Amino acid sequence: MVTRRRGEELEQAILQAAADELRESGYAGMTMDRVAARAGTNKNAIYRRWPRRAALGIAAYRHLSDAAMPNPDTGTLRGDALQMLRQANETWSSPHGAVLRGLLAAAADDPELLTLMRERSGADTMDRAWLGMLERAAARGEAPAAATHHRVATTPVMLLRAEYAMRGIPSVPDEVLVEIVDEVFLPLVRGRG
Amino acid sequence: MVTRRRGEELEQAILQAAADELRESGYAGMTMDRVAARAGTNKNAIYRRWPRRAALGIAAYRHLSDAAMPNPDTGTLRGDALQMLRQANETWSSPHGAVLRGLLAAAADDPELLTLMRERSGADTMDRAWLGMLERAAARGEAPAAATHHRVATTPVMLLRAEYAMRGIPSVPDEVLVEIVDEVFLPLVRGRG
DNA sequence: CTCTTAAGGTACGCCGCGTACCCTATAAGG
């Protein structure tokens, strides 16, 4: 044997291999044997670090990308909201998003994994971005102060998420995003005056 | 062999057995071998009718219950909405709902199965009930006519559904339902005036 | 009383998860 990796180095190699498998085959297609082979190691080394396949999947997903969360500032609440939704839609409908949805489905009956996922998928960051958006709109006098509310901030993304749950894999058409903003989000903000 | 069932009779026995397995073990725990054993038959008879496990799961779910969809009429929009949401929450958090969520998770990457599910889970019926509610409120002068809109009608249930996706198995607390109605649904209806 | 059709019985191939064991390189510590 030429060299034998250990510790951090090996761990990174495993995560990289798992992330590659995720990208190519999705979570359902990611098998422990293939990850081990691809990382040039064996399942022992994996199971010593992650007790279950799902745990490795989540860790690898994190390794897959550090989602950059933009804070749009188009000048209008409508513009900001649309941009946020469009960006989210793009992420979710990408192969990357398919992985995420596969993981969510697999973790659906495992509360522990679910919280892990929430932490690592930047959901909280996103909520804060929406709240910031509402605050800026209120400062501009474009929205009532009472609209700066957690439920209001999370509603559009929740609706988009539910839309994905109803449809299958394809991306959500842009008209739906516009509808969410114009028929729900903006009237809702207005109604809280 | 005493008697040998065929056709309709056998089919019903299989569906009943599958439904029982669903109730006891959820979709993830429903195995073809156990269903066959429970129905007093073998897997051949099953695979001759349903090509895949998921197909049997969906058929059996339908057999599990014919959800009665109530049309509440408490006299106020808030009362109606809360009652609808509470009833939905009860359904979703019951063992019955756990089965449904398991099926949805399993069918997440299969558009064909997803549409099958939508048809058989009474989602459309529910949407129509919400629209009717809004119409009655408009007739009473409690809501603007512009609030009778598909997106408005589906928003509360969508939010509840997304809430389930975020949390794990436990039921959604009643406070959340109240918040959805008071902080989102009613302001939204108001804002569409 | 055939004869076609569908059910029953049983075994199997395949795959994937997770585990067990034993061997060997590596790094830490006297």
Place this chain on the structure above:
DNA sequence: CCTTATAGGGTACGCGGCGTACCTTAAGAG
């Protein structure tokens, strides 16, 4: 240096579950 604990490598295996193959046998149609 040399020893020793630790962790990686190799490999095999048990188990469970899906879907299939094949043959036997009961039911019902004509």
